[in-house]
Amino acid sequence: MFNPSREQVRLFFTQAWAKHRQSGVLTPLESMAVDWMLRHPEYHAALEDPDAVEADFPVEAGQTNPFLHLSMHLAISEQLSIDQPPGIKAAHEQLLASRDPHAAAHEIMECLGEVVWEAQRLGTPFSNEGYLDLIRRRITRN
Template identity: 75%
Template structure:
């Protein structure tokens, strides 16, 4: 399994953004990353300035870590593409009935974050069922 370091993740996003701005050819994964970055203009400075990109993003700063946020967008895009966990694609389609694509991704992201946090806190494996359950609750909440 691919487990990049913090620096590798940040380099991936900053390099994809640099290539995009220079109108260079992007890999398929870079293209997806850039599509999400374009929807987050509040992150552009982080992607363009290496010193800013190297910063720590703490809760006390009251700022979302743009690299974590964009990484979660990529993870969700891949989950939807391969329907893993099974049923996530159908759940996403249901969210699209009441949300635009970006809002739907953020709804799923909230669930992903909660399940990852819970697994880390308890030292338990990631729960696909718990993840899908949280997403389904957001669908019915509409």
């Protein structure tokens, strides 16, 4: 299983962004990441800042960690591409009926964050069913 360090993840994003800005050839994963980076111009400064690789982004200071956010976008894109957990692709399609693709991804991201946080807090395994249930509840919300 691929388990990169915090520094490796951050370098992946900053290097992919640099390659994009220099019109370099991107790998498929880098291309997917850059697509999400382009949808988040508020993160461009951090992606171009060499010190961001070591920076902290405390929630208490009202900061969103751009690397965590982009990593979650990539994780969700991968989940959707392979329908894992089974049913996420159908739930995503239903979300798309009332949301644009980026908003739908953010809805799923909130659910993913909640389930991961709960599993860590309780020391329990990640719940695929709990994750899908949270996503399905959002389908009917406007």
